[in-house]
Amino acid sequence: MSERIRNLISINDLSGAELERMLKLGEQIMEDPGKYSQVCRGRKLATLFFEPSTRTRLSFEAAMIELGGSVLGFSSADSSSAAKGESVSDTVRTVGCYADIIAMRHPKEGAPAAACRKAGVPVVNAGDGGHFHPTQTLTDLLTIKREKGRLDNMVIGLCGDLCFGRTVHSLIEAMLRYPGNEFVLISPEELRVPEYVRMLLNKAGARWQEVRKMETVMDKLDILYMTRVQRERFFNEEDYARLKDTYILDREKLKAARSDLSVMHPLPRVNEISVAVDEDPRACYFRQALCGKYIRMALIMTLLGLDREVRI
Amino acid sequence: MNVDGIATGIVLDHIKAGKGMEIYRLLRLEQMECSVAIVQNARSTKYGKKDIIKIDNMIELDMDMLGYIDPNITINIVENGKLYEKRHLELPEKLTNVIKCHNPRCITSTEQEIKHIFVLADRERKIYRCIYCDVAHQE
Numbered sequence: 001m002s003e004r005i006r007n008l009i010s011i012n013d014l015s016g017a018e019l020e021r022m023l024k025l026g027e028q029i030m031e032d033p034g035k036y037s038q039v040c041r042g043r044k045l046a047t048l049f050f051e052p053s054t055r056t057r058l059s060f061e062a063a064m065i066e067l068g069g070s071v072l073g074f075s076s077a078d079s080s081s082a083a084k085g086e087s088v089s090d091t092v093r094t095v096g097c098y099a100d101i102i103a104m105r106h107p108k109e110g111a112p113a114a115a116c117r118k119a120g121v122p123v124v125n126a127g128d129g130g131h132f133h134p135t136q137t138l139t140d141l142l143t144i145k146r147e148k149g150r151l152d153n154m155v156i157g158l159c160g161d162l163c164f165g166r167t168v169h170s171l172i173e174a175m176l177r178y179p180g181n182e183f184v185l186i187s188p189e190e191l192r193v194p195e196y197v198r199m200l201l202n203k204a205g206a207r208w209q210e211v212r213k214m215e216t217v218m219d220k221l222d223i224l225y226m227t228r229v230q231r232e233r234f235f236n237e238e239d240y241a242r243l244k245d246t247y248i249l250d251r252e253k254l255k256a257a258r259s260d261l262s263v264m265h266p267l268p269r270v271n272e273i274s275v276a277v278d279e280d281p282r283a284c285y286f287r288q289a290l291c292g293k294y295i296r297m298a299l300i301m302t303l304l305g306l307d308r309e310v311r312i
Numbered sequence: 313m314n315v316d317g318i319a320t321g322i323v324l325d326h327i328k329a330g331k332g333m334e335i336y337r338l339l340r341l342e343q344m345e346c347s348v349a350i351v352q353n354a355r356s357t358k359y360g361k362k363d364i365i366k367i368d369n370m371i372e373l374d375m376d377m378l379g380y381i382d383p384n385i386t387i388n389i390v391e392n393g394k395l396y397e398k399r400h401l402e403l404p405e406k407l408t409n410v411i412k413c414h415n416p417r418c419i420t421s422t423e424q425e426i427k428h429i430f431v432l433a434d435r436e437r438k439i440y441r442c443i444y445c446d447v448a449h450q451e
Contacts, residue, residue: 087423108419110444114426129417131445196446 007116008299009125011134011174018302019141019177024312025298026142026291033066036297039306040069046099047073048091049126050082050106055267055289056126056135060103063296072099089118096120101303103135122303130164136266137170138299139292144223146291147262147284153180155220159247160227160272162187167266168227169197176204183208184217188246190239191229214247218256224249226265226272250274254282264288321346322373323388324365329353331382332363338377341367359384376404380411380440405432407440411449418445 007013014022029036045064049057052075061071074080081091088106092115095102102119104112105126112125127133145151156175158168162185172193175181183206185193192210201208211217218224229244248271249263265273265285277283301307327335332350341348346369356362370389378385379401389397407430413420420426420442430440430449440449 087425088419089423089425106419107417108422109415109417109446110419110442111423113444114419114423128419129445131417196441196448 006303007112007123007125008134008303009113009116009123010132011137011170013134016177019174021307021312022138022295022298022302023142023145025301025307025310026138026295027146028310028312029297030146030291030294033294033297036067036301036310038068039301039309040064040067040304043067043069043101043304044099045069045071045073045300046095046102047071047075047126048080048095048102048104048106049073049075050077050080050088050104050111051127052076053105053127055292056105056133057103059289059292060124060126060135060296060300062293063300066293067297067300069100069300073103088115091115092119092123101300124299124303127166130166132170133166133266134170135292135296135299136167137174138295139288140167140171140225140264140266141174142291142295143264143284143288144262147287148222151175151181152178154222155182155184157184157186157214157217157221157224158227159186159214159224159249161191161229161243162193162227163191164230165191165227168193168225171225172197173200176200176206181206184221185210186212186214186217186247188212188243190243191246214249215253215256218253219258221257221261223262223264224257226263226269228265228268228270228272245271247272248274249277251276251280254280257282317393318347318366318368318390319393320391321366321368321370323367323390324378325362325386325388326356326358326384327363327365328382328384329359329361329363332365335363335378335381336365338381339371339373341365344369344371374410375401376407377410379404380407403432403435403438406430411440413442413445413447414450415442415445415447418442418447420444 047057047060064071088111096119101122103124103126107129109129109131111128112123116123162168231240261282263283332352349366351364353361354364383401383403385401387399408427412428420428429443433439433441
């Protein structure tokens with residue numbers, strides 16, 4: 001790397017080489033976590049979560065703790081100065097005085113991009129509304145690499161809320177970097193991928209199709225990436241109620257799938273994957289959650305410039 | 313129709329017919345003390361009809377704003393009654409505080425002090441995207 005990456009707002013902030021290096025570091029940490037248990041000693045991570053989250057926040061905190069660092073922060077806007085009307089810019093400028101790195105989730109799109117202009121320390125976008133969620137994408141990439149042994153030449157089905165599902169947008173962008181990947185977008189009409197994502201797919205010259213039923217494409221997929229229809233992204237409850245159970249993956253539907261399919265899900269799930277599917281070896285969403293911690297350890301090390309001390 | 317020539321100042325020529333008043337307002341020309349003339353629907357060999365603005369003084373022009381509104385505008389700088397320089401515009405790569413993001417989910421909708429910044433995503437289709445939320449600007 002010529003110049004160290006300072007922030008991670010979108011997965012596009014990472015060059016191909018940087019991404020490759022980070023995935024390799026994630027895998028190395030996974031193989032021998034003890035070796036990295038003190039690399040962040042004396043460093044602090046601030047988790048600024050203006051919106052509720054379990055997995056992302058806890059995986060960031062677990063990652064920093066396992067690297068020997070410490071964590072501070074808040075887990076809802078109500079318990080921060082945002083409740084008093086403080087701007088995001090002022091909050092991060094203040095927190096930048098206390099912490100070495102910030103992981104931020106905010107309901108407004110672009111909030112972390114605005115934050116990194118003021119923070120003075122590296123900012124990681126831990127989810128900004130329906131926009132980006134790059135650390136989920138890193139998690140997904142590490143999972144795919146470990147499950148499939150490659151990141152190219154795959155048929156990737158993405159199913160559910162493809163409109164507000166930010167993980168889907170980031171994952172598509174990331175997988176477009178690798179040759180031969182084909183995308184099958186499975187969603188109701190109302191939850192299609194946004195226009196800018198369709199534009200990206202076309203610009204990249206990728207093969208992609210939109211379908212309404214998952215059954216019609218099940219046997220073609222290498223990966224099935226399920227998503228939850230998120231109540232918090234809807235302005236009216238009626239639309240949510242109508243769309244929430246459009247797709248439910250159960251053992252019956254899996255019968256049509258290939259034996260080497262990988263079923264992924266960013267979690268939390270509600271009804272979209274039947275609990276009975278959990279025992280199927282093709283279900284890898286809990287392994288995916290574990291990958292999330294290791295790739296965040298790699299990310300924290302990278303943004304703090306500590307990866308250079310490690311041979312990758 | 314004749315409008316006097318200017319001694320030292322700026323002539324904005326080839327403005328798309330109908331855009332003259334908008335540019336007049338955006339440049340806040342009503343606040344100028346010098347003579348300002350707007351000619352609407354002037355005959356143009358190039359476009360059929362055009363608007364022209366003559367400003368009888370040298371002022372700072374927001375080129376990004378002008379380029380965004382109408383990249384076909386020609387800027388004529390006049391000094392001592394003679395054409396000193398002719399500048400052509402193009403769609404700017406970046407716009408700062410020229411247009412506003414209309415996405416209600418964008419951070420710019422609540423964070424008052426943030427500059428509204430857009431980058432040119434598609435020159436042919438004149439599509440600008442907000443750097444914060446990536447949503448394309450709708451005119």
